[in-house]
Amino acid sequence: MIPSIGILLHGFGQRYDLPISRYLYFVAAGFVVVVSFVLVVVFAGEKVGERAVQYPRRASRWLTSLGRTPWPRGVGGVIGVLALATVIVTGFVGSQKHPELNPAEYVVWIYFWAATVILSGLVGNLWYLLNPWAAIYDAASRFIPLRPAFRLPALGVWPAAALYFSFACLELTSGMSNRPSIVALAALAYTCLTLAGMVLFGRDAWLERCEAFTVLFGIVARFGPVEAERDESGRIAAVYIRPWGVGLLKDPPVGWDRVLFIILMLSTLAFDGVIATPAWQDFDIALEPIWLPMGSMGFFFIRTLGLVLLTVAFLLVFIAVMHAVLYFGSRKVDRKATISAFALTLVPIALVYNAAHNYSYVMVQSQGIIPVLNDPLASGWHLLPSLAGYTPSFALAQASTVWYAQVVLIVLGHIIAVYLAHLRAGERFRTMQRALLSQYPMLILMVAYTWISLTILAAPTTTGG
Amino acid sequence: MSRARIAIVATVVVAFVIVAGVLVYANQSHGGQKVTIAVTVTKASSMTPSDLTAHHGDIVTISIKSDTDGEVHLHGYDIPFDCVAGQTVSHTFTADKTGDFEIEWESASTHLGHLVVTP
Numbered sequence: 295m296i297p298s299i300g301i302l303l304h305g306f307g308q309r310y311d312l313p314i315s316r317y318l319y320f321v322a323a324g325f326v327v328v329v330s331f332v333l334v335v336v337f338a339g340e341k342v343g344e345r346a347v348q349y350p351r352r353a354s355r356w357l358t359s360l361g362r363t364p365w366p367r368g369v370g371g372v373i374g375v376l377a378l379a380t381v382i383v384t385g386f387v388g389s390q391k392h393p394e395l396n397p398a399e400y401v402v403w404i405y406f407w408a409a410t411v412i413l414s415g416l417v418g419n420l421w422y423l424l425n426p427w428a429a430i431y432d433a434a435s436r437f438i439p440l441r442p443a444f445r446l447p448a449l450g451v452w453p454a455a456a457l458y459f460s461f462a463c464l465e466l467t468s469g470m471s472n473r474p475s476i477v478a479l480a481a482l483a484y485t486c487l488t489l490a491g492m493v494l495f496g497r498d499a500w501l502e503r504c505e506a507f508t509v510l511f512g513i514v515a516r517f518g519p520v521e522a523e524r525d526e527s528g529r530i531a532a533v534y535i536r537p538w539g540v541g542l543l544k545d546p547p548v549g550w551d552r553v554l555f556i557i558l559m560l561s562t563l564a565f566d567g568v569i570a571t572p573a574w575q576d577f578d579i580a581l582e583p584i585w586l587p588m589g590s591m592g593f594f595f596i597r598t599l600g601l602v603l604l605t606v607a608f609l610l611v612f613i614a615v616m617h618a619v620l621y622f623g624s625r626k627v628d629r630k631a632t633i634s635a636f637a638l639t640l641v642p643i644a645l646v647y648n649a650a651h652n653y654s655y656v657m658v659q660s661q662g663i664i665p666v667l668n669d670p671l672a673s674g675w676h677l678l679p680s681l682a683g684y685t686p687s688f689a690l691a692q693a694s695t696v697w698y699a700q701v702v703l704i705v706l707g708h709i710i711a712v713y714l715a716h717l718r719a720g721e722r723f724r725t726m727q728r729a730l731l732s733q734y735p736m737l738i739l740m741v742a743y744t745w746i747s748l749t750i751l752a753a754p755t756t757t758g759g
Numbered sequence: 760m761s762r763a764r765i766a767i768v769a770t771v772v773v774a775f776v777i778v779a780g781v782l783v784y785a786n787q788s789h790g791g792q793k794v795t796i797a798v799t800v801t802k803a804s805s806m807t808p809s810d811l812t813a814h815h816g817d818i819v820t821i822s823i824k825s826d827t828d829g830e831v832h833l834h835g836y837d838i839p840f841d842c843v844a845g846q847t848v849s850h851t852f853t854a855d856k857t858g859d860f861e862i863e864w865e866s867a868s869t870h871l872g873h874l875v876v877t878p
Contacts, residue, residue: 310835310856310858310859310860311858311859312857312858312859312875312877315878317782317783317785318779318782318783321775321778321779321782325771325775328771329771329775332767332768332771333768336764336767336768337764392868654858685837688835688855688856688857688858691856691858692815692856692857692878693815693857693858693876693877693878694783694857694878701779705775
């Protein structure tokens, strides 16, 4: 039973990753602890108050002029709409038996889900340019006057969090992510929902509060090095370049919905790794008497239960640590605002884990689409015969390269997170001593989370994980 | 950032790089050996042994004897073993890719085992 379930894991296709070797794991884990305490001591009390969260940025004239032209949105929109159309058409019409021969699977799980998230962290909010639903709406509104019929109730980003959770379930718990027609159906349904939502409740209101990916990439792009400022009419006033990560310090949005969204980002990413480990297999087997009799629903049930439990555990631990932070900070602060602000400082750890986890997926499996282009609908076509015999290159994915890339990424992300949390503590708790004290619980949380990331990467994977 | 702070951070980073370098050097594998693995596939559904291992650079020969006609496929290396019932099919290749590569009964996508190539 278990091996056949294993095949269904993780989008589609298999992974070739080897777990990080033991010695590298221990070096990285040890270094993370040392560097954390060194950083805190070295930077202790460097800046407090508002100064702590000010960061350098430089106006980029050419990016500003480029941003003011319609070209980036236009080109990005066309790519986004073409990708969406590819997912829906090839998902329904292309090969169902061999998902690795269906472009829909590559576009959704590798190019969109793994690569676009990583690239947006590296260069800035690509989703703002690529969002196909915003592009369709904008194109339509040129010809038809679109006015929202209703006002969106003040729900925060709860709807986006719920939709993001549903997407995570499709990927990780449904067991159907490697079925192209289901992926296409989900894309079509989400397209209808998003377009209807924008028409009924207004474009920006829907995108900013209900469209899961706009909210997600909004958070990811805070890590990125590009910052755009807009005037009152929404036109780009200036585009700045800033160091990676510091955007997470800028005007943090406040609310439990925001905190939960970030925790969901962390837990869904971790869960993707957790289900490939023997620990999960043990949990799975232990609960077999409950889920096996449920048939195909049992798989979905046990997985979703695991994801919910992991999310709740992450949330509880985070809240407990934040209470300790507030206690040691010993200054009267707005609790919700402070917790929301600190949640953002965990984002670098999640992003680097995402990049490390998906490294070889993006480097090797992404190439699998090249031979598929010869016959994307599995109809016996020979559109590009020269590509048909292409075999993926492993040049950048030898295990030793992957391990070093993973460890360097994890350590770098950890350093950025610790530094950001330190600056945030300086801003909130105002004095060096209080900031320093408040940092210890946060530091333990970050070390623990980074250890979890490393442990998952170093755990022997099970079939298909 | 003051010079002292830069020096402390730089020292920690250099120490990490040195320790990692020494450990990596000490743990270098010694590939390049000739490895021969004989496996048996039964009823297009199981393979013994199912977990095959090699080191990067080894010259690996896999011989498969199956009791059913059909293709056994080694993914990643993309090597098809066209089995005929009762006969042995062999392929020799250099293990130039590291990773965990699945071996499948191709027509039914049945998982048979894997070849793990370590650095």
